[in-house]
Amino acid sequence: xxxxxxxxxxxxxxxxxxxxxxxxxxxxxxxxxxxxxxxxxxxxxxxxxxxxxxxxxxxxxxxxxxxxxxxxxxxxxxxxxxxxxxxxxxxxxxxxxxxxxxxxxxxxxxxxxxxxxxxxxxxxxxxxxxxxxxxxxxxxxxxxxxxxxxxxxxxxxxxxxxxxxxxxxxxxxxxxxxxxxxxxxxxxxxxxxxxxxxxxxxxxxxxxxxxxxxxxxxxxxxxxxxxxxxxxxxxxxxxxxxxxxxxxxxxxxxxxxxxxxxxxxxxxxxxxxxxxxxxxxxxxxxxxxxxxxxxxxxxxxxxxxxxxxxxxxxxxxxxxxxxxxxxxxxxxxxxxxxxxxxxxxxxxxxxxxxxxxxxxxxxxxxxxxxxxxxxxxxxxxxxxxxxxxxxxxxxxxxxxxxxxxxxxxxxxxxxxxxxxxxxxxxxxxxxxxxxxxxxxxxxxxxxxxxxxxxxxxxxxxxxxxxxxxxxxxxxxxxxxxxxxxxxxxxxxxxxxxxxxxxxxxxxxxxxxxxxxxxxxxxxxxxxxxxxxxxxxxxxxxxxxxxxxxxxxxxxxxxxxxxxxxxxxxxxxxxxxxxxxxxxxxxxxxxxxxxxxxxxxxxxxxxxxxxxxxxxxxxxxxxxxxxxxxxxxxxxxxxxxxxxxxxxxxxxxxxxxxxxxxxxxxxxxxxxxxxxxxxxxxxxxxxxxxxxxxxxxxxxxxxxxxxxxxxxxxxxxxxxxxxxxxxxxxxxxxxxxxxxxxxxx
Numbered sequence: 001x002x003x004x005x006x007x008x009x010x011x012x013x014x015x016x017x018x019x020x021x022x023x024x025x026x027x028x029x030x031x032x033x034x035x036x037x038x039x040x041x042x043x044x045x046x047x048x049x050x051x052x053x054x055x056x057x058x059x060x061x062x063x064x065x066x067x068x069x070x071x072x073x074x075x076x077x078x079x080x081x082x083x084x085x086x087x088x089x090x091x092x093x094x095x096x097x098x099x100x101x102x103x104x105x106x107x108x109x110x111x112x113x114x115x116x117x118x119x120x121x122x123x124x125x126x127x128x129x130x131x132x133x134x135x136x137x138x139x140x141x142x143x144x145x146x147x148x149x150x151x152x153x154x155x156x157x158x159x160x161x162x163x164x165x166x167x168x169x170x171x172x173x174x175x176x177x178x179x180x181x182x183x184x185x186x187x188x189x190x191x192x193x194x195x196x197x198x199x200x201x202x203x204x205x206x207x208x209x210x211x212x213x214x215x216x217x218x219x220x221x222x223x224x225x226x227x228x229x230x231x232x233x234x235x236x237x238x239x240x241x242x243x244x245x246x247x248x249x250x251x252x253x254x255x256x257x258x259x260x261x262x263x264x265x266x267x268x269x270x271x272x273x274x275x276x277x278x279x280x281x282x283x284x285x286x287x288x289x290x291x292x293x294x295x296x297x298x299x300x301x302x303x304x305x306x307x308x309x310x311x312x313x314x315x316x317x318x319x320x321x322x323x324x325x326x327x328x329x330x331x332x333x334x335x336x337x338x339x340x341x342x343x344x345x346x347x348x349x350x351x352x353x354x355x356x357x358x359x360x361x362x363x364x365x366x367x368x369x370x371x372x373x374x375x376x377x378x379x380x381x382x383x384x385x386x387x388x389x390x391x392x393x394x395x396x397x398x399x400x401x402x403x404x405x406x407x408x409x410x411x412x413x414x415x416x417x418x419x420x421x422x423x424x425x426x427x428x429x430x431x432x433x434x435x436x437x438x439x440x441x442x443x444x445x446x447x448x449x450x451x452x453x454x455x456x457x458x459x460x461x462x463x464x465x466x467x468x469x470x471x472x473x474x475x476x477x478x479x480x481x482x483x484x485x486x487x488x489x490x491x492x493x494x495x496x497x498x499x500x501x502x503x504x505x506x507x508x509x510x511x512x513x514x515x516x517x518x519x520x521x522x523x524x525x526x527x528x529x530x531x532x533x534x535x536x537x538x539x540x541x542x543x544x545x546x547x548x549x550x551x552x553x554x555x556x557x558x559x560x561x562x563x564x565x566x567x568x569x570x571x572x573x574x575x576x577x578x579x580x581x582x583x584x585x586x587x588x589x590x591x592x593x594x595x596x597x598x599x600x601x602x603x604x605x606x607x608x609x610x611x612x613x614x615x616x617x618x619x620x621x622x623x624x625x626x627x628x629x630x631x632x633x634x635x636x637x638x639x640x641x642x643x644x645x646x647x648x649x650x651x652x653x654x655x656x657x658x659x660x661x662x663x664x665x666x667x668x669x670x671x672x673x674x675x676x677x678x679x680x681x682x683x684x685x686x687x688x689x690x691x692x693x694x695x696x697x698x699x700x701x702x703x704x705x706x707x708x709x710x711x712x713x714x715x716x717x718x719x720x721x722x723x724x725x726x727x728x729x730x731x732x733x734x735x736x737x738x739x740x741x742x743x744x
Contacts (some may be wrong), residue, residue, distance in 0.1 A: 006051045013044040017060045018165065018317075058136045058164040069329075071280070072150035075141035078239065079298050081129060082146060083372050084355065084379040090334050093356070096378050097330055100358070103367060103375060118306040119336050120295060121323040122379055124350040125245030128156060128292075132238045137164045142277065148370060152277050158286035159244060161293070163317040166238065177282050210726055219311050225302055226311045236302075240318055242294035246273045246717065247348050250289040256723060269350055291349070294318040305359045326359065337380055344382065346683050346716065353381035386445045387420075388458065389413035390423040391438055394425065396470040396476050398513030401591050402500040404482060406431060406469065408442070408454055415446040423452040428471050429495055435459070439466035475500040477507035504641070509543070512589045516544040520595060521587035522579060525572045526565075534558045544587070545648035547573060578655045581607070584600040590636045592629045596703045599695075600624065601633070606658045608646060612637050623675065624702050671699030671742070675708055680715030682735050693742050705730060715736045 001009075008289065017040050019571040020032060041060055048055045049565050055061075080409065087093045100115070113227045129149070131139040140156035142149035158164055220227040246254075246269040266272050276288040297309035307326055323340050327333045337354050343352055356366045358376035365483055367375035406425040412642055413420055423444050434457050436442065443456035473482055480502035513532050517524045527547070535541045540554050550573060557568040579587075582602035586595055593601075600622050605611045611633070619630035636642055649656075676694050678687055678701070685693070691701050705724040712725035713733045724733060733741065 003051065006047055007054055010044065010047050010054045013040055014059060017041060017044065033537055060164065072152065074148050075139060075151045076148045077129060077371060080146050081143045082369060082374050084377055085373045087378050087380045093333065093380055094330055100367060100375060115363065116359050117327040117333055117356050119325050119327050119354050119356045120321040120331055121351045122353045122355045123243040123245050123293065123321065123342055124270045124352045126277050128244055128277065130156065130162065130240045130244065132166055135165050150278065154282040155277050155279060155285040158282055159290045159292050161291050161319050166316045214620050219315065225304060226308055226315065227277055237299065239298035240294050240313055241296040241298060242292055244273050244277050244290050244292050245349050246290055249348065250351065252717065270693035272651050292319065293321050295321050306357050306361065307359055341382055345681065353379050356380055383414065385413045385415060386443060387413050388441055388443055391436065391440050391442055394438055396472055398475060398477050398500055398505060398507035400508055400515055400589050402505060402508050404472065404498040404500065410444065413444065415444060415452065418685065420444060420446060420452045423454050425454055431469060437462065437466040437468050440464045471498050475502065475505055478502050478505040479610065480505060513544060515589045516587045521583060522576045526569045543645055545645055545652055548577065548652035548654060563628065577653060578657060581656050581658050584656050591632045593633060596701050596705055597625065597629065602658065608656060623700060669698030671697040674710045675700040675702050677702050677705050677709050677712045677721055677725065679712060681716035682715040684735060684739065697742060
């Protein structure tokens with residue numbers, strides 16, 4: 001190939017690759033597959049190797065890390081890189097606005113239309129500054145002390161979502177007057193520059209860009225200053241600031257690799273992102289799968305609002321912060337904050353709140369800086385999901401299987417917007433592992449509806465009188481002896497626990513009743529733990545069958561019950577006299593029998609009477625029922641008191657339907673013979689909806705991964721089941737792939 005042809009091909013390849021990078025990272029679209037894009041990059045690399053004179057610093061091939069640095073150079077920021085003050089409540093947000101108004105001369109000195117805001121999700125990553133000269137990425141630096149930071153250019157070049165040259169250059173390259181490149185014009189005379197704009201085809205190319213991408217066309221129509229700013233892109237330097245972060249999926253993957261190598265896992269994605277950006281060897285940074293989004297345009301391109309900055313950066317090729325909103329007042333800010341909070345867990349990256357900034361650029365500048373933070377912006381944080389407090393006492397609760405669980409009573413602390421007083425300590429092994437003592441300052445974690453748990457101890461804050469906890473020798477409820485037992489669960493994992501030796505312990509019976517009326521069992525509306533406690537303490541009920549003997553007169557005398565509410569509860573109980581077999585089996589609370597095992601038992605035997613007659617060996621013939629589970633089921637049905645309980649259910653006119661044990665739905669059984677395991681958080685379906693779809697198509701669901709598993713459906717934040725599936729070579733399906741499978 002001739003040298004001129006090679007040069008032309010190289011330029012076209014760079015332009016094409018950058019175009020697809022823009023689609024993927026900025027507009028969240030793909031026109032070609034990842035494999036096709038990799039093929040283009042490979043072709044470009046081969047051309048540049050053969051014709052090195054055409055290799056430029058902005059080439060897509062230059063993202064691979066080079067020789068390790070000995071140390072980082074210092075970079076002085078042209079504009080100070082500030083941090084943000086925090087607000088943790090609606091009251092603190094309103095106080096921030098009041099301070100702004102006072103500084104500006106009071107509420108009457110400013111029209112409400114002038115003081116509006118732009119809010120955006122606050123990524124939990126590592127702040128960096130990017131400087132472009134003549135459209136080419138030249139310098140990347142850390143925040144440092146705000147005045148100067150470290151030069152991490154080579155590391156940031158490895159982050160695929162950071163453009164090496166800014167768009168629309170990828171579309172405008174080579175379009176210039178008198179053969180001049182678009183970015184050579186900044187050094188031209190004003191006359192040449194004017195001719196360039198009028199005769200060089202820039203306006204036409206911008207219009208072409210807008211016509212091709214409706215989103216950009218809409219921005220240009222609504223915000224004419226944004227279009228003007230893009231046309232002004234002949235400044236020698238352009239500076240953009242934003243966040244480097246590690247996506248949740250990449251974080252999970254890197255920790256899986258750490259575990260495989262026997263290394264300690266990383267604490268959180270933010271720490272890895274920060275550590276990766278500050279690696280002297282950029283090849284390590286390149287291996288970390290980091291991403292970037294922009295949140296600040298430092299250079300003046302004619303923008304008048306912060307919102308316009310975001311739009312300009314997006315058109316230039318920078319992924320910008322997802323989840324943004326123009327807000328007229330604090331009421332709209334709070335609504336947006338709540339909306340983002342609801343979406344938080346399903347986002348592919350971590351956020352810890354929203355950033356709120358005065359939208360008007362002139363007012364923002366007038367407000368200035370106080371300390372290290374601008375007055376005109378604030379980080380409106382979500383309630384913390386982790387906090388520190390003091391263990392005041394450790395007590396013991398007795399569960400429905402008789403297991404004794406140590407529970408910490410804490411000095412009250414707000415976590416995730418909820419006051420936490422108690423946290424589980426799981427078991428004695430966990431207490432020993434963390435070395436928790438009464439009086440310790442501990443880290444408590446609460447995620448969603450999960451029971452708060454102690455995850456760490458700050459031992460340097462331990463008082464001299466801190467006391468070790470010792471497990472009780474006798475049950476705190478019935479006084480029976482406590483035995484230490486080694487239990488093997490349904491996944492064949494062995495663990496030690498302390499159990500009350502009395503099978504008829506009042507605490508055990510009460511926990512069984514809670515389980516019996518729970519949502520996935522009988523789901524009796526209005527019959528919660530407090531009502532059950534009152535019924536048990538008053539001697540009205542002793543077991544689950546007694547619930548169906550209740551009369552209105554039994555309930556009315558109880559505290560907080562009037563005639564109408566008593567009638568409503570009796571009606572709710574009567575509605576549940578007909579129940580599907582699988583739900584009934586689950587409600588019995590048999591040790592090791594979860595929802596799926598209950599469904600398998602119902603499907604294979606069809607009635608309680610038949611289950612009553614089977615041997616442990618016959619039970620083991622059922623998928624996912626091993627020796628331990630089979631023995632637990634057999635023992636339950638051959639216990640004298642349990643047989644008496646089943647007889648009582650018959651006498652109280654409970655009707656058990658076999659319908660729930662078989663797969664329902666139409667004739668389509670395309671998943672017949674296939675076994676699925678679900679792990680992680682699904683976005684488009686609930687776990688129960690996914691299970692129902694599988695069963696309706698004839699498929700099976702397993703709670704554990706084995707060689708008999710055909711597919712593992714994996715959502716966000718999968719657990720050990722995902723690792724096991726990969727280890728066994730089980731086919732992994734994303735939620736999208738799973739839906740395609742069942743809908744095709």
